[in-house]
Amino acid sequence: xxxxxxxxxxxxxxxxxxxxxxxxxxxxxxxxxxxxxxxxxxxxxxxxxxxxxxxxxxxxxxxxxxxxxxxxxxxxxxxxxxxxxxxxxxxxxxxxxxxxxxxxxxxxxxxxxxxxxxxxxxxxxxxxxxxxxxxxxxxxxxxxxxxxxxxxxxxxxxxxxxxxxxxxxxxxxxxxxxxxxxxxxxxxxxxxxxxxxxxxxxxxxxxxxxxxxxxxxxxxxxxxxxxxxxxxxxxxxxxxxxxxxxxxxxxxxxxxxxxxxxxxxxxxxxxxxxxxxxxxxxxxxxxxxxxxxxxxxxxxxxxxxxxxxxxxxxxxxxxxxxxxxxxxxxxxxxxxxxxxxxxxxxxxxxxxxxxxxxx
Amino acid sequence: xxxxxxxxxxxxxxxxxxxxxxxxxxxxxxxxxxxxxxxxxxxxxxxxxxxxxxxxxxxxxxxxxxxxxxxxxxxx
Numbered sequence: 130x131x132x133x134x135x136x137x138x139x140x141x142x143x144x145x146x147x148x149x150x151x152x153x154x155x156x157x158x159x160x161x162x163x164x165x166x167x168x169x170x171x172x173x174x175x176x177x178x179x180x181x182x183x184x185x186x187x188x189x190x191x192x193x194x195x196x197x198x199x200x201x202x203x204x205x206x207x208x209x210x211x212x213x214x215x216x217x218x219x220x221x222x223x224x225x226x227x228x229x230x231x232x233x234x235x236x237x238x239x240x241x242x243x244x245x246x247x248x249x250x251x252x253x254x255x256x257x258x259x260x261x262x263x264x265x266x267x268x269x270x271x272x273x274x275x276x277x278x279x280x281x282x283x284x285x286x287x288x289x290x291x292x293x294x295x296x297x298x299x300x301x302x303x304x305x306x307x308x309x310x311x312x313x314x315x316x317x318x319x320x321x322x323x324x325x326x327x328x329x330x331x332x333x334x335x336x337x338x339x340x341x342x343x344x345x346x347x348x349x350x351x352x353x354x355x356x357x358x359x360x361x362x363x364x365x366x367x368x369x370x371x372x373x374x375x376x377x378x379x380x381x382x383x384x385x386x387x388x389x390x391x392x393x394x395x396x397x398x399x400x401x402x403x404x405x406x407x408x409x410x411x412x413x414x415x416x417x418x419x420x421x422x423x424x425x426x427x428x429x430x431x432x433x434x435x436x437x438x439x440x441x442x443x444x445x446x447x448x449x450x451x452x453x454x455x456x457x458x459x460x461x462x463x464x465x466x467x468x469x470x471x472x473x474x475x476x477x478x479x480x481x482x483x484x485x486x487x488x
Numbered sequence: 489x490x491x492x493x494x495x496x497x498x499x500x501x502x503x504x505x506x507x508x509x510x511x512x513x514x515x516x517x518x519x520x521x522x523x524x525x526x527x528x529x530x531x532x533x534x535x536x537x538x539x540x541x542x543x544x545x546x547x548x549x550x551x552x553x554x555x556x557x558x559x560x561x562x563x564x
Contacts, residue, residue: 172524289523363523367530368540403524407531 131316132384135260139309139469142302144198144476145439146190147179147426148483152295154178154427160286169292174402178295178427180280182483187216187276188226188233190298193481195234195274198300201476206235208269211262212242215255215275215431217459218282219244230274248326249398249458250316251275251431252299253466256454257314259303271303277430282328284354287347290361293401295427299435312468313385315377319461325365326459330356367404370457375412377465378455385467389414389453392467394442398456399423399433430458439478446473489556497552500532501525511553529555539563 154170154177155163170176181190191214199206212234214227221229227242236242241262245255252275259271276298283290330341341356354360382388389395395414397405402423409419420441422433429436434454438446450470457463489511498509501520515521526546533539539559541549549555 168522168524172527362543364526364530364546365543367527368542371530371534372540403527403531407535411535 131314132380133257133261133314133316134311134384135264136311137305137307137309138260138263138303138312139306139471140256140301140473141304141306142198142202142204142474142476143299143435143439144194144201144479145297145299145432145436146193146197146479146481147295147297147436148181148185148190149480150180150182152178152180154292157292160291161288165288166292169288172401172403173292174423175293175427176424178280179297181278181296185278185481185483186220187218187278187296187298188214188220188230188274190296190481191274191276191300192230192233193479194298195230195272195300197476197479198302199234202302202474204270204302207237209236209240209272210268211259211271212236212240213245213255213259213271213273214242215245215247215251215273216277217246217248217430218276218278227274247462248430248460249400249433250456250460250462250464252434253314253454253456253464254316254462255431256301256303256466256468257316257464259301260312260314263303263305269304273301273303275299275301275431275435277432279428279430282359284344284358286344286353287358287360288350288352289363290359293428295429297426297429297432297436299432299439301435306471309471310469311385312466313381314464314466315381315384316464317373317377317462319373322365322369322461325362325369325461326359328357328359366400366458369461370400370404370408371411373461373463374408374455374457374465377463378412378453381465381467387451387467391451392453393418393450394445395419395453396434396437396455398458399426399437400428400458431456439475443475443477446470446475448472489553493556493559494552496532496536497529497555500528502528509552511551511556513552514550515552515555516550533559537563
């Protein structure tokens, strides 16, 4: 059972970046009737999303967030000993984007850098790894960069996914602080449900061919995508969340010997408002302690939890706070954590314009 | 099939009070039926009956009564 705990480690600073390019979902009507679009937007609660323009990648968003974090907090770059990059939309198939970012951020060659490939659960997985490294005596600071251009993963003519996903990147700085108590993590996987959210082709199992790039009608509703776009079985994802998440939170509470009601904020993966609202109601969570950014950014996969913190908890994490983090999705993979924070400094959100000198 | 299930089904799909709803109706033919109604139904079944119907099983159901019968058989 992957239950982990670490003491004396915290997220000391957090920064986020989104593309300046804002999509108004009610007006995203090029492929579907406006009435259908309105129904979808009303029910999912996703009013706006940010789309990275061609030439802007997840790592560009992370780079912008990282620069903001390093400058705002006067961080010495040579003190960053570990860099983790979290994404399923990396710059290249190789090398790892984390290594490219090590150079671009001007970090030392003695920095450990590697990528973590998971979706909506990934920020919590990455934090658990970052906390483990940070407890090491020779590790001073760990930088977690988590970015996604999920808007490019799904086809605009597939209504089951066309209105949900957006792009964002964050940077989180993890380091020791002996005044901070214990953080608790629960990490889970179920590969038997790999088909629920998937891109079928373009990897090495089903390599890219002319056929995998062809648009196809994929169901009786006339939805269209290629084999290299993502597909999602929404109902079974919802069933999965209702079955697994309450159980996992029960396990986590027992492990941490804490009740959810004692905590200050509940930060859930932002899937859609219908699902998140129902889950919060089922778990009897106070709405004022359950921040949401779904209306502004949509589902940004692994970035949705930390971008919600950047957007909604600005100035709220001074002093000592206790947070619940809970992410679930593609894999299926899910994770939850109860973490104490102490004076976590959150920078103003960066709105990134495309620049020609970007790498 | 009991009236309570029919009422819950009606509420989940936001079917107006003046519109007919019968146990033998094919739910996919209802005007209120769409992919979002499916999510509402999942929430209702979880909330009121603690029953989950995965897509493979759900695809075999045809009428409102089929859903009710599935729920009766799978309640714990």
